[in-house]
Amino acid sequence: MQLATDSAKEVKKQKKRNWKRWSIHLFPIPALIIYGLFVVYPLFAALTYSFFDWNGMVRGDFVGLKNFKDLFTLEPFSGYFWNAFGHNILYFVLQMIFQNGLAFALAYIIFKKIRGAEFLKISYFLPRLLSVIVVGFLWKLILNPNYGALNVLLEKIGLGHLQEAWLGDPDTALIAIILVNSWYGLGFGVLIFLAGFQSIPKELMEAGKLDGATGLAMVRKILIPLMIPSIMIMTVLTFIQSFEAFELVYAMQGSQGEPYHSTDTLAVYFYRLAFGGSTGGSTTAVGLGSALAVVLFLFISIFTGLYLKYMQKKQVDM
Incomplete structure (x- = not known):
């Protein structure tokens, strides 16, 4: 009788342990549901919408790849697309130079x-604590040509000839936005690179010093090769952020990429296509917008995958 009771208690304890073990798997479910609703579902929805013709927000006939063809070949859509694509490339290159170079x-x-x-460390990261929209509006005030702090400062220090309508000139508007974005993201880059430096074994640095590597030679021959993982992380994150650039551009220049579409990016152009104003009016082009979203997703995914594979191979060879 006692053996049966002990056996029943042991079975009960085992079931309780098994339930605790399996209950751990329930905790990610809310996060997975939110991720599915706001990330996975929109991706598949955009892919589906891109194969249909649209009359405003009403889905029409199945048109296959016509929206993709129009996006690349039909004016004015193709012109806006390639213009925005070039701006995203410039966005990435300048952020790598100004943001990541300075952060390193x-x-x-x-x-x-x-x-x-x-x-x-704290001061560099402080801007990151602000909302991107807040940063955009603050810098829009600072760069105002009439009463902005930058032009006022230039006037005060005798450099009035350098004053510009920073956001009103097509030659300077996009550069100004990219520099603001670099200022905003500088602290994050500093933390990533600092973590990389701190993970380097001191023995390797001491060995390098014994071999005569000092100053820039130490950085070039010892530190940079060992910093490849951190550089790879920042390059990927910068690339993704550059090709998804929307909030700061929208806050500083609106949805039309003013002036004269000189600050247009693919994400801003997608916003106009999907939600109105694709040609300056209020009409929507949901099919074209969905096609652009799919193209942007595939481009980012393929480039990131190829880059990571290349860098991993290079790291193994080193």
């Missing part, structure tokens, strides 16, 4: 444990 240098300076390093 600042992270190295902090890594060398200069006085005030902890304060610098």
Whole structure:
């Protein structure tokens, strides 16, 4: 009788342990549901919508790949597409130079444990705590040609000849937005690169010094090869962010990519196609917008996959 009771208790305990073990798998379900509703479903919906003709927000006949063809060949849509695509390329290149280049240098300076390093880490990251929309509106005020702080400062220090309508000139508007974005993302890059520097074994650096590697030679021959994982992470994140650039452009220049579409990006152009104003009016082009979303997703995914594969192979060869 006692054996039966002990056996029943043991079975009950085992069931309780099994339930605790399996209940852990229930915790990700809310996050998966939210991810499915706001990420997975829109992707498949966009893919479906891109194969249909649309009359406003009413779905029409199945047209196959016509929307994709029109996006690349039919004016004015193809002109806007390639114009925005070129801006995204420039966005990525300049962010790699200004944001990631400066972040790498600042992270190295902090890594060398200069006085005030902890304060610098905090100060560089502070802009990241602000909303992108808030940052956009603040810098729009700073760059105002009439009363903006930048032009006022240039006038005060005797450099009034350098004053510009920074966001009103097609030659400077996109550059200004990219520099603001670089300022906003600088702190995150510093933290990523600093973490990479701190993960390098001190023995390797000491061995490099014994071999005569100092200063720039140490950075080029020792640190950069060992920083490949951090560089790879920042390159991928910068590429994705550059080709998804929307909030800052929208906050500073609106949905038309003013002036004269000189600040247009693919994400801003998608917004106009899907929600109105694709040719300056209020009409929508849901099919074309969905096709653009699919093209953008495939381009980012394929480029990122190929880059990661290349860098992993290069890292193994090193």
